[in-house]
Amino acid sequence: MKHTVLLVEDSPTDVFVIKEVLGGCAVNFRVDVAQDGQEALRYLQDSSSGSCPALVLLDLNIPKVNGLEVLRKLRASPRCQRTPVIVVSSSRADEDRGMAEQLGANAYFQKPADLESYRELGQVVEHVLGRMGVGG
Amino acid sequence: MSVVVQPIPARDPEIRRLRALYELVAALTKAGALAEIYDVALTSLLETTAADRAAILLFDDDGVIRFQASRGLSLEYQAAVTGHSPWPRGARDARPVVVNDALRNEGFAQYRDVLLRENIRGLAFLPLVSERGVFGKLMLYYAEPHECAGGELEIAEAIGSHVALATEHKRAELARAHSEQRLQAILDNSTTLIFVKDSRGRYQLVNRRYEELFHITQEQVLGKTDYDLFPRDTAERLLENDRAVLASGRPRAVEEEVMQDDGLHTYISMRFPIREPDGSTSVCGIATDVTDRKELDLAGQRLAAIVESSDDAIISKNLHGIITSWNGGAQRIFGYTAEEVVGQPVSILAPPDRLDEMPQILSKIRAGQRVEHYETRRRTKDGRVIDVALTVSPIHDSEGRIVGASKIARDITERRIAEEEHAVLLAREQEARRTAELLNRVGPRLLAQLELGKLVQEVTDIAIALVGAEFGAFSQNVIDDTGESYLLYSHSGARRDAFARFLAPRNAELLGPTFRGEAVVRDHDLTRDSHYGQNLLPDDEPAGGLLVRSYLAVPVVTRSGEVLGGLFFGHSAAGRFTENHEAIATGIAAQAAIGMDNARLFEQAQWVQKELQRSNEELRRANRDLEVFAYSASHDLQEPLRTIAISAEIIDRNTGRQLPAEDAMFLASIRSGAKRMSVLIQDLLAYTRATKYEEGPPPSVDSQRVLADVLGDLRVALDEAGARVVIGEMPAAAIHPTRLAHLFQNLISNAIKYRGKEAPRVQVAGYERDGWCVFSIKDNGIGIEPQFAEQIFGLFKRLHGREEYPGSGIGLSICQRIVEQYGGRIWLEQSAPGGGSTFCFSIPARPR
Numbered sequence: 001m002k003h004t005v006l007l008v009e010d011s012p013t014d015v016f017v018i019k020e021v022l023g024g025c026a027v028n029f030r031v032d033v034a035q036d037g038q039e040a041l042r043y044l045q046d047s048s049s050g051s052c053p054a055l056v057l058l059d060l061n062i063p064k065v066n067g068l069e070v071l072r073k074l075r076a077s078p079r080c081q082r083t084p085v086i087v088v089s090s091s092r093a094d095e096d097r098g099m100a101e102q103l104g105a106n107a108y109f110q111k112p113a114d115l116e117s118y119r120e121l122g123q124v125v126e127h128v129l130g131r132m133g134v135g136g
Numbered sequence: 137m138s139v140v141v142q143p144i145p146a147r148d149p150e151i152r153r154l155r156a157l158y159e160l161v162a163a164l165t166k167a168g169a170l171a172e173i174y175d176v177a178l179t180s181l182l183e184t185t186a187a188d189r190a191a192i193l194l195f196d197d198d199g200v201i202r203f204q205a206s207r208g209l210s211l212e213y214q215a216a217v218t219g220h221s222p223w224p225r226g227a228r229d230a231r232p233v234v235v236n237d238a239l240r241n242e243g244f245a246q247y248r249d250v251l252l253r254e255n256i257r258g259l260a261f262l263p264l265v266s267e268r269g270v271f272g273k274l275m276l277y278y279a280e281p282h283e284c285a286g287g288e289l290e291i292a293e294a295i296g297s298h299v300a301l302a303t304e305h306k307r308a309e310l311a312r313a314h315s316e317q318r319l320q321a322i323l324d325n326s327t328t329l330i331f332v333k334d335s336r337g338r339y340q341l342v343n344r345r346y347e348e349l350f351h352i353t354q355e356q357v358l359g360k361t362d363y364d365l366f367p368r369d370t371a372e373r374l375l376e377n378d379r380a381v382l383a384s385g386r387p388r389a390v391e392e393e394v395m396q397d398d399g400l401h402t403y404i405s406m407r408f409p410i411r412e413p414d415g416s417t418s419v420c421g422i423a424t425d426v427t428d429r430k431e432l433d434l435a436g437q438r439l440a441a442i443v444e445s446s447d448d449a450i451i452s453k454n455l456h457g458i459i460t461s462w463n464g465g466a467q468r469i470f471g472y473t474a475e476e477v478v479g480q481p482v483s484i485l486a487p488p489d490r491l492d493e494m495p496q497i498l499s500k501i502r503a504g505q506r507v508e509h510y511e512t513r514r515r516t517k518d519g520r521v522i523d524v525a526l527t528v529s530p531i532h533d534s535e536g537r538i539v540g541a542s543k544i545a546r547d548i549t550e551r552r553i554a555e556e557e558h559a560v561l562l563a564r565e566q567e568a569r570r571t572a573e574l575l576n577r578v579g580p581r582l583l584a585q586l587e588l589g590k591l592v593q594e595v596t597d598i599a600i601a602l603v604g605a606e607f608g609a610f611s612q613n614v615i616d617d618t619g620e621s622y623l624l625y626s627h628s629g630a631r632r633d634a635f636a637r638f639l640a641p642r643n644a645e646l647l648g649p650t651f652r653g654e655a656v657v658r659d660h661d662l663t664r665d666s667h668y669g670q671n672l673l674p675d676d677e678p679a680g681g682l683l684v685r686s687y688l689a690v691p692v693v694t695r696s697g698e699v700l701g702g703l704f705f706g707h708s709a710a711g712r713f714t715e716n717h718e719a720i721a722t723g724i725a726a727q728a729a730i731g732m733d734n735a736r737l738f739e740q741a742q743w744v745q746k747e748l749q750r751s752n753e754e755l756r757r758a759n760r761d762l763e764v765f766a767y768s769a770s771h772d773l774q775e776p777l778r779t780i781a782i783s784a785e786i787i788d789r790n791t792g793r794q795l796p797a798e799d800a801m802f803l804a805s806i807r808s809g810a811k812r813m814s815v816l817i818q819d820l821l822a823y824t825r826a827t828k829y830e831e832g833p834p835p836s837v838d839s840q841r842v843l844a845d846v847l848g849d850l851r852v853a854l855d856e857a858g859a860r861v862v863i864g865e866m867p868a869a870a871i872h873p874t875r876l877a878h879l880f881q882n883l884i885s886n887a888i889k890y891r892g893k894e895a896p897r898v899q900v901a902g903y904e905r906d907g908w909c910v911f912s913i914k915d916n917g918i919g920i921e922p923q924f925a926e927q928i929f930g931l932f933k934r935l936h937g938r939e940e941y942p943g944s945g946i947g948l949s950i951c952q953r954i955v956e957q958y959g960g961r962i963w964l965e966q967s968a969p970g971g972g973s974t975f976c977f978s979i980p981a982r983p984r
Contacts, residue, residue, distance in 0.1 A: 011779060013779050013782050013783050013786070014779075014782075016786070017782060017786070061775070090771070090774060090775050090778055091771060092771070092774075093767070093771070111778060112778075113777070113778040113781040113782065113810070113811070113814060114781065114782070114785055115782065115785050115786065115789065118782070
């Protein structure tokens with residue numbers, strides 16, 4: 001069974017790299033991409049898309065509705081309230097990290113400037129899903 | 137004369153009476169005293185009459201008849217009838233009176249009891265008569281009523297006339313003898329020489345003084361001439377004077393000099409002729425020794441010279457207040473000459489208001505008292521009134537009687553003026569001191585008031601009270617858009633609005649000097665002042681207008697000479713502001729100027745402080761903005777760089793080996809450029825953060841503990857480099873601990889990074905001096921050449937190639953910014969290539 005991952009990311013380079021990282025994971029993922037906050041919220045609140053994704057990878061600096069706002073609404077909506085969220089952001093700011101955790105993010109991954117470092121995201125994903133009992 | 141009468145036996149009363157009469161005359165002739173005459177008279181009366189008792193009474197000087205002698209009368213009786221006489225004294229036609237029976241005589245009713253007790257019934261009164269009439273009486277007393285017949289009365293009368301004659305004679309003789317004795321006594325007790333010489337120059341009389349002076353007795357002198365007594369030339373001179381008197385027949389006063397035991401004496405001799413009974417002329421001389429008086433005169437002349445030359449007025453007056461002498465000083469002081477005032481009442485010197493003083497002074501003098509240093513006023517001839525000090529003393533004559541007064545008057549007008557001036561000065565000084573004290577009390581109150589508006593009001597209130605004005609204002613010199621106009625800043629007292637109108641621009645002439653700070657204006661009555669009078673009455677007078685008579689205006693001028701305005705005072709009454717009020721107002725104006733200056737400075741300082749706070753706040757906000765900007769800028773810059781780097785890496789991984797060599801090099805340049813830029817951005821962010829304001833003042837920090845933490849963080853790097861850190865003394869410093877950590881971290885990292893061939897050895901130590909902590913970080917690394925000692929702290933300055941030592945060159949810049957933020961300094965102490973470097977920085981030792 002393929003788990004669905006919602007990747008909220010507007011940068012094509014990052015979408016490319018993250019898909020590659022997820023492809024390298026032990027778990028098979030189907031990656032749906034939302035390019036802005038509005039699209040992400042629509043995806044998460046639209047019941048026609050079936051059940052909630054197994055995981056949300058959320059960039060903070062995204063158009064229309066920013067990542068933290070998306071996270072807040074997600075946690076506030078009854079539907080995907082418990083869906084694990086990993087914030088993937090280039091922000092080094094402690095404020096962003098703290099705010100994300102406070103709003104209910106399960107993990108925070110800072111985007112690196114090289115591919116090698118990026119691979120660590122795979123470990124974070126497996127770790128979060130493992131804790132949530134998702135795996136296979 | 138002596139008569140011897142032989143006793144004749146009494147053969148009959150006639151003979152007896154006759155014989156008694158003879159005996160009486162003989163006895164009276166022999167009688168040496170009046171008492172003997174009386175005794176003889178009474179004996180004779182009792183022998184020749186039938187009377188059993190007799191008495192003799194004479195009038196005394198007061199006209200009272202008194203018993204002189206009596207036979208057989210009690211003293212009681214004598215006392216009872218003394219003063220009774222049938223005739224008054226001096227009566228011319230007195231006849232004897234016989235009272236047959238006194239008990240039956242109405243005229244003797246008052247003596248009835250006395251006569252009964254004395255056993256007297258009959259009385260006979262016989263007058264004793266002289267040329268001057270009755271002077272006494274003889275009395276005969278009878279135990280039984282008696283007629284006095286048979287010649288008894290006649291013989292008694294005859295006895296009475298003899299007795300009267302003898303008594304008168306004896307009384308005259310006694311009086312003459314007494315007179316001569318008295319004269320001799322006078323002559324003898326006189327201190328003058330008295331002598332009488334007859335027409336031939338023979339001494340007839342000299343007095344005792346003469347005897348004493350020439351050591352000669354009267355007996356030796358009498359009958360002698362001057363030739364017998366004195367040397368010839370003296371005698372000639374004396375006789376010459378006598379002859380002149382005899383020739384002229386007139387008295388003559390001459391001065392004569394006679395040698396005596398104690399030297400030459402001068403006599404003033406008065407000679408006068410005396411007609412003798414024999415027709416010749418004697419010369420009487422009365423000579424007074426004036427030797428002493430001549431000396432006295434000399435002394436008197438000296439005294440007179442002193443008196444005359446005295447600056448004081450020395451005046452004598454008699455007890456009636458008549459001026460008797462007047463010296464030159466008196467003339468100088470009072471203007472009158474002696475001729476003008478001697479004989480005038482001294483009251484001409486008294487001003488009308490002092491007239492009553494003079495009787496008071498004279499009554500004191502009469503009582504023998506002195507009047508000393510009595511200060512009063514006198515009037516001079518020309519009517520000036522002068523101040524004088526008087527000393528008045530009684531003048532006594534030689535008998536000690538007060539006959540007048542001497543007065544010494546000193547003109548103390550100048551002294552009095554000086555005293556008054558002194559008093560005025562003293563009063564002024566006291567007033568000035570009071571004023572100063574007043575101002576000193578007011579001063580601090582004014583200086584403490586830093587709010588300009590309140591200060592000005594307080595100045596006005598205090599000044600009005602101290603100056604005693606009705607109206608007062610502090611007015612500022614302000615020129616507004618409409619031209620010149622005076623803004624009434626504060627005002628006090630009554631009628632504020634009216635006073636404000638009074639200080640309107642139309643009174644520019646009056647107000648000008650004050651606003652220009654030129655002078656104090658004080659006017660007793662503006663309405664009478666030709667300068668201002670005409671335009672001072674407000675148009676609406678009397679309907680609510682204000683009349684200002686007394687006016688005082690003081691400019692308020694700062695120390696720097698700036699005129700701040702003026703203090704104006706007014707009063708509706710004239711002459712209210714004195715010199716002292718002016719001094720007070722001036723003093724208050726000075727205090728007010730200082731106070732206002734202070735208040736303005738205070739306001740300015742407050743403004744500056746507020747401005748500073750505001751700009752500080754702005755700076756803080758700008759810094760925060762900058763920080764936020766720098767953060768977001770660096771983030772926003774980082775993000776595309778990261779995308780470039782990742783993208784370039786993917787290209788390189790996917791197709792790198794297929795790229796032509798040149799393109800591969802460019803791709804590598806893209807990747808390294810992005811990486812370097814990323815580092816720069818990160819460092820820029822760090823630099824920004826290093827300069828951001830820390831909240832709150834720096835605490836005192838344990839530098840050793842901070843260093844230990846830093847070394848803990850650097851553990852891996854230190855271990856890898858094989859470095860050894862030696863820690864010396866580490867004093868506490870006033871710095872935020874994160875900053876100090878940054879400094880240590882950066883400088884120790886550098887020490888390891890720029891190490892030489894040997895294993896790095898880092899010494900960290902600190903000391904405190906003059907309130908500063910100086911920390912040093914010494915290494916044994918490659919060192920820095922001296923010419924680079926300054927520029928190494930510049931932003932992004934690097935001395936080495938990137939390949940040799942990585943880094944953006946921002947570390948020391950950050951360190952410098954941190955240290956400077958605390959007011960400290962960072963420097964390279966000593967450095968030579970291969971000799972290592974020592975970095976030092978200073979930080980305040982204690983929080984400020």
